[in-house]
Each structure stands twice: as C-alpha cells, then as structure tokens.
Amino acid sequence: MSEQIKIKDVTPVKIHKPEESANYSARSRIxxxxxxxxxxxxxxxxxxxxxxxxxxxxxxxxxxxxxxxxxxxxxxxxxxxxxxWPQDLTILAYIFIVSAFALFFVTTFAGRVWCGFMxxxxxxxxxxxxxxxxxxxxxxxxxxxxxxxxxxxxxxxxxxxxxxxxxxxxxxxxxxxxxxxxxxxxxxxxxxxxxxxxxxxxxxxxxxxxxxxxxxxREIMCTHICPYARFQSAMFDKDTFTVAYDPSRGEQRGPRSRKIPHEQLEEKGLGDCIDCNLCVQVCPTGIDIRNGLQYECINCGACVDACNGVMDKMGYEKGLISFTSEHQLSGGTTKIIRPKLIGYAVVLLIMTSLLVLDIYTRAPLEIDIIKDRNSLYRETNQGLIENVYTLKLLNKSQNDRTFTVSISGIEGAKYVGESVVNVRGGGVYTLPISVVTSPYSLTEEVTNFTFHVETQDENGEIIKIQETSRFIFTDV
Known part of the structure; x- marks a missing residue:
C-alpha cells in the first residue's frame, strides 16, 4: 500500500485552429x-x-x-x-486476401500512404x-x-x-x-x-x-464515406510512420521577421512555427496537422512540402512537419522490426504462396458433367441400356487445344459421341454424348464410372483430368 500510484498528466493541449471563416468551415468548399x-x-x-x-x-x-x-x-x-471461371473462386479469394494484408502491412509501417499516393x-x-x-x-x-x-x-x-x-x-x-x-x-x-x-x-x-x-x-469521400479512415487506427502503433508535427520544436508559434537569428527565438518564447497556416491551405481534407494525429489525414505529405519550403526560406532546419513516429517525436527510437509488422508479413507471405501455388497447380482444362434429367435411362433396339450426358469442356488457357475424351469404370461400356474435339482458347465446348452397356454387366441401380479428358500443353506434355459420374439402371 506504500507504493506511489503513477499519475499521467491529461491536461488538454491548447488546440490551434485557423481563424473562423467560410474557407475553413466543415461545410464549405476547401x-x-x-x-x-x-x-x-x-x-x-x-x-x-x-x-x-x-x-x-x-x-x-x-x-x-x-x-x-x-x-x-x-x-x-x-x-x-x-x-x-466461377470455378476458380479460390484464386479470386486469394487475390483479395493478399491485397488486404498488403494494405494492412503497408499501413502498419507507413500509415495511410495508400490514400495519399495511390x-x-x-x-x-x-x-x-x-x-x-x-x-x-x-x-x-x-x-x-x-x-x-x-x-x-x-x-x-x-x-x-x-x-x-x-x-x-x-x-x-x-x-x-x-x-x-x-x-x-x-x-x-x-x-x-x-x-x-x-x-x-x-x-x-x-x-x-x-x-x-x-x-x-472530394474530402467528404475520405472523411465520411470511406471506411478505411475509421479502422486504420487498429493497425497504427507508436512506431508507425505518419505525417506529424513536432510541437516540442514548433511551439510557441507566431510570426517573426527573417532577420531575427534563430538562436534568439527561445529568448522571445518562440518555436520554429511561424503560424503561416500554409500547412492548412495545402491540405486536401482541410485539417490542421498541428492539432495532432487525425483520421482525416490521408498522408499525402502536402503539408510536409509546404512547411519545408517555409523553413528553407526562414533559414531553419527542415522537418518541423515530417513522416515520423510517435516514439521518435517523444525522443525515442522507431522500432522497424516489431511483432505486429512481422505477423502481417508472415500472413502476407503465406497467402501469396498459396495464391502462387493455386495458380501453378491449376489445370488448364476442366470438365462439367450434366446428366440428362428427362430420362434416367432408356433401352436401345439392341437391348442395351443407354444414359445420356452433356459435357462442358472448359479450356482455361488462351491457346486452342485438342481434347480427347474417354470413360472407364463400367465393364464393356461403350462411349457414343465425339471423342476428339477442338476447343478455342478461353472457350467452352458443349459435347452431347451417351454411354451404353449391357444390362447383364450392371449389378447395382447406380454405378459410378469416370470420364477422362487429356490434352497437350505448349511443351508437348500430357495433361489429364478425370471426373466421376453415375450410370443409372433401376431394373437390376
């Protein structure tokens, strides 16, 4: 009970705002x-x-x-x-996930630079x-x-x-x-x-x-409509680089003559900020960066350039407004490598690897099998049992390909229809076919069998895929 409780000074800092006028009103044009x-x-x-x-x-x-x-x-x-194709939804999902984590990673490291530059x-x-x-x-x-x-x-x-x-x-x-x-x-x-x-x-x-x-x-999209401004703070930490004003160097602010030596500013109680308001006038969202970190700031750096130009004319050191971190402003050192940044980098690397793997292992062809719904089966004049199918052959490459279709899994079954077809690059070929077999070779009402499709790539390598379907005959 004898330990002293640490008390944090929460006295509000005086906020400097431009003079009230229509030019700086939230509802007026900037x-x-x-x-x-x-x-x-x-x-x-x-x-x-x-x-x-x-x-x-x-x-x-x-x-x-x-x-x-x-x-x-x-x-x-x-x-x-x-x-x-719609069947490649995983690739699109990976692309969106990679983009999201890339945004999170960049935001954690350099703040809202996406908004300001891209x-x-x-x-x-x-x-x-x-x-x-x-x-x-x-x-x-x-x-x-x-x-x-x-x-x-x-x-x-x-x-x-x-x-x-x-x-x-x-x-x-x-x-x-x-x-x-x-x-x-x-x-x-x-x-x-x-x-x-x-x-x-x-x-x-x-x-x-x-x-x-x-x-x-304009700025209404950034400050009121875009959700990124609202949840970006969840990715910020004290080591995130963002546009910030250094109050320890700039205060107290006020106008002065260029003839006053910089060394005499402290005697006059002045900091480096001459209160010219150029940082406000160049801001596309109309904020005063000297009021601290604000969600409206898009990190475009316009105020940095404006302030550096003023400092250069006054003969002062640049960087009164700069891309810096909270730790650096408080006199500490910015930690580039930190757990949150490493976590985002690891997840980004994993998701990127999965995206590349999914694209690399993606077969350049695909087959969709549609069973005829009008008739489950029919008996031919020769006493054979026939099932009718429609095959959708997808050529996922941009080059024309020749596909060869065959079946297996039913003893003595015969494939009736085109077995070799040409499919244009990025196209779909609709192939109606039927499978016939003797009823004596069927022992169950539903028999699984396999369609095989193969083609050659540009290097002459054989690419094969297969898809299982069902042969129906209820009078077994």
Whole structure:
C-alpha cells in the first residue's frame, strides 16, 4: 500500500485552429493551395503510373484478344494467359486476401500512404484541382472568382473547367467499362450512339460518379464515406510512420521577421512555427496537422512540402512537419522490426504462396458433367441400356487445344459421341454424348464410372483430368 500510484498528466493541449471563416468551415468548399516539393513529386509520379496503367491495360492485346477482360456475361475473366471461371473462386479469394494484408502491412509501417499516393479518389481529385488552377488561377484567385457575381469572364472560366471535368470523367468511365466489354468496339459504339443499353448506362453512371466525387465531394469521400479512415487506427502503433508535427520544436508559434537569428527565438518564447497556416491551405481534407494525429489525414505529405519550403526560406532546419513516429517525436527510437509488422508479413507471405501455388497447380482444362434429367435411362433396339450426358469442356488457357475424351469404370461400356474435339482458347465446348452397356454387366441401380479428358500443353506434355459420374439402371 506504500507504493506511489503513477499519475499521467491529461491536461488538454491548447488546440490551434485557423481563424473562423467560410474557407475553413466543415461545410464549405476547401480551396487547396498548390505546393511543390519532393513528396509532391513522388505523389505525382505514382499517380501518373497508376493513371497510365489504368488507361493502357485494356488496350493491350494477347493472342489476338484483349489481354485483360472481365466478361461478366460469359462468366469468365481473361488475364493475359490465364482465364478465370466461377470455378476458380479460390484464386479470386486469394487475390483479395493478399491485397488486404498488403494494405494492412503497408499501413502498419507507413500509415495511410495508400490514400495519399495511390488511391483513385486522391489521384482524380488532384487532377481536377490541376484543371482548376490552370483555368481559374491560384487559390486566392479562385476564392475571389467565386465571390464575384457572374460575368463573362467567370462564365467562360467555369464553363471551361466543367467541360474539362466532364471530359476526364467520361474518358475515365469508358476506360473502366472497357475492362468489362471489348474496349476497341466500345469507343466506336459509344460515340456513334450504337452502344448497348447496359454498357451505355454504365458509362453514364460512372461519368456522373467520377464528376461528383472528384469535383464536389472530394474530402467528404475520405472523411465520411470511406471506411478505411475509421479502422486504420487498429493497425497504427507508436512506431508507425505518419505525417506529424513536432510541437516540442514548433511551439510557441507566431510570426517573426527573417532577420531575427534563430538562436534568439527561445529568448522571445518562440518555436520554429511561424503560424503561416500554409500547412492548412495545402491540405486536401482541410485539417490542421498541428492539432495532432487525425483520421482525416490521408498522408499525402502536402503539408510536409509546404512547411519545408517555409523553413528553407526562414533559414531553419527542415522537418518541423515530417513522416515520423510517435516514439521518435517523444525522443525515442522507431522500432522497424516489431511483432505486429512481422505477423502481417508472415500472413502476407503465406497467402501469396498459396495464391502462387493455386495458380501453378491449376489445370488448364476442366470438365462439367450434366446428366440428362428427362430420362434416367432408356433401352436401345439392341437391348442395351443407354444414359445420356452433356459435357462442358472448359479450356482455361488462351491457346486452342485438342481434347480427347474417354470413360472407364463400367465393364464393356461403350462411349457414343465425339471423342476428339477442338476447343478455342478461353472457350467452352458443349459435347452431347451417351454411354451404353449391357444390362447383364450392371449389378447395382447406380454405378459410378469416370470420364477422362487429356490434352497437350505448349511443351508437348500430357495433361489429364478425370471426373466421376453415375450410370443409372433401376431394373437390376
């Protein structure tokens, strides 16, 4: 009872907010200021790569077909040399699981960098902001333009801006729909008004969504709709790298002359922050990073570049706002290797290995057997018993293959129908056949037997699969 109870100081820290005005109201539009810097260049680099891949991939051809095509109508996904069918649900599940754990791993290590550097919402939002800057001017000019009454200049600028927005949204929608229907015909059919109903509806729908999300909703998608902002804290720890402000160095903040030597700041009770609010003005979600870690922060690093630029002009050391960890801010050392990160890495490695193994061991052909439901069996003129089947032969490769079909398991049974068929790459061949045998060779009402299908791959190796079915005769 003599031990002293440790008490933690929970005195609330003074929160510094920008002056109250419509520009910073949660329900008013955020005017994002342009910024230059290393992180901004990295973000643009990744954004251009993502945008380029998104635009180019559906135009790539493989073996005379669209290399990536998710054909929902035909229930097959073509990804270069691989064709996925509904039977390949495990591969799709593995892909989603690997993607999820990769996101968890990256978030644990470097925070919400996916949102800031690769998320389509962020990429398209910055594209729209770029058009705003080129057509309407800088942040201050855009604010003054919106305050003006409508005149010829304002009308022209607004019209050009929205025309550019709609054009980007339309091209985005057509490209996206092009992943689900052949894109070369889609472009021609859409602009000649010959497109199908669902393709046309999808293009209009995604055009409106892109225009609304990137043009108007912007930060609302990140702060109120996207669930990632809500559960990301479960993956954070004190060693997670995230954008943060160093209050021990920046406080007390306040304006000052550049002529004041840095060494005299402490005598005046000032930190390195000059309270210019540029970190707020460049933030696409409109937050003040100096208030601490906030779920609205997307880790785009715009405030880091803005602050570094100010520090450079003032002659101060950069890094007042930086990618850092809670441990490092408190004077400790960031632990890169830690149990949570190792756990995510191990699970990611296991799931990736299972995905690769599933793809590697996946047979390039498959057979579905459909028993005739109209007649369980019938007796032929020769007194033989016949069962009718429909075989669905799936060629999962992108190359045309020759399949050979045979049966085993019933003594004296005869296979009636085509035994050698050619199936186009990524196609399905419907093969009606029948199996006949003498009733004296059947000892049970239901006899199991096996269909065998074999083919050769590009290297001449034999690939075989088999599927069990049932032969029915009730007068045994």
């Amino acid at each position: 005017y994002v200021r342009a910024v230059e810097g290393m992180l901004e260049n990295i973000r643009r680099f990744f954004g251009l790569i993502f945008l380029g891949l998104f635009a180019v991939i559906p135009w790539i051809q493989y073996n005379g077909n669209q290399a990536v095509l998710f054909d929902i109508g035909e229930q097959r996904f073509n990804i270069f040399a691989m064709t996925l 998320c389509p919402q962020t990429t398209w939002t910055f594209i729209y902001i770029w058009f705003e800057e080129k057509i309407e001017g800088s942040r201050n000019k855009r604010m003054k333009l919106d305050e003006r009454k409508m005149d010829a200049d304002k009308f022209i600028r607004k019209t050009l801006k929205h025309f550019a927005w709609v054009s980007v949204a339309l091209l985005t929608a057509i490209t996206f729909v092009g992943y689900f229907t052949p894109i070369d015909a889609l472009f021609v059919d859409f602009f000649t008004l010959d497109v199908g109903f669902w393709a046309g509806f999808s293009i209009i729908f995604f055009t409106v969504c892109t225009y609304g999300n990137a043009g108007y909703m």
